[in-house]
Amino acid sequence: MSTRTWTFKKAPKQVVHRFDRCFLFNQPHLEFFMNKFIASAALAITAFMASSAFAAGDSDCHFHGNKAASQETVSGCATKRQAELVQSGKLDKAWLNVKPSNFEQIDGKKGKEWKVTFKDAAAKDKSKENLYMFFTTQGNFIAANFSGQ
Incomplete structure (x- = not known):
């Protein structure tokens, strides 16, 4: 008689835990x-x-809360957005040399907004002489266009 207690031909494998190697x-x-x-x-x-992720501050132009952004902050964000639009091909490269000329707070569809105007006097198409960018009062980008609406 055999002294085996299992019914398989081979002995069962020992269960190995993930920390058994050490x-x-x-x-x-x-x-x-x-x-x-x-x-x-x-x-x-x-x-x-x-x-x-929460420590980014004013440098990334993405803001939370109700704190109103200063004109300097909006100016920096508008310049960054202008460079992004040129890089993506939505604006001509000549716009890189144009600085923001006017900042005003207007009444938008959802409350107060910043309206930033870039004026390119050397533009060939006079309908595209002014570039308008809109930001929330906190400094978040909303839209950009040539109509100002």
């Missing part, structure tokens, strides 16, 4: 603490990465 972690009570450590480290890294 001599420190092959005790069952350490696996619980290691799982907690990995979860805590992942949470800390996620929190650190998320906090850097």
Whole structure:
């Protein structure tokens, strides 16, 4: 008679846990603490990465809250948006040399807005002599056009 207790031809494989390869972690009570450590480290890294997204400030021209943007902030954002429109091909490269000439707060469809005017006196098409950009009072870009509407 055979002394085997299993019914398969080969002996069953030993179950391998993920920490069995290291001599420190092959005790069952350490696996619980290691799982907690990995979860805590992942949470800390996620929190650190998320906090850097909220620390961007005025440099990225994307604002939250109700704090009104200053004219200098809107001017910087308008110049950045102008460069982006030129780079994407929506504006002619000649617009890169044009600086904002007028800033005013107007009543828009959803409340107060900043209206920034760029004037290109050397424009060949007089209907495209003025470029208008619209920003929320916080400084977020709304639209740009040549009509001012």
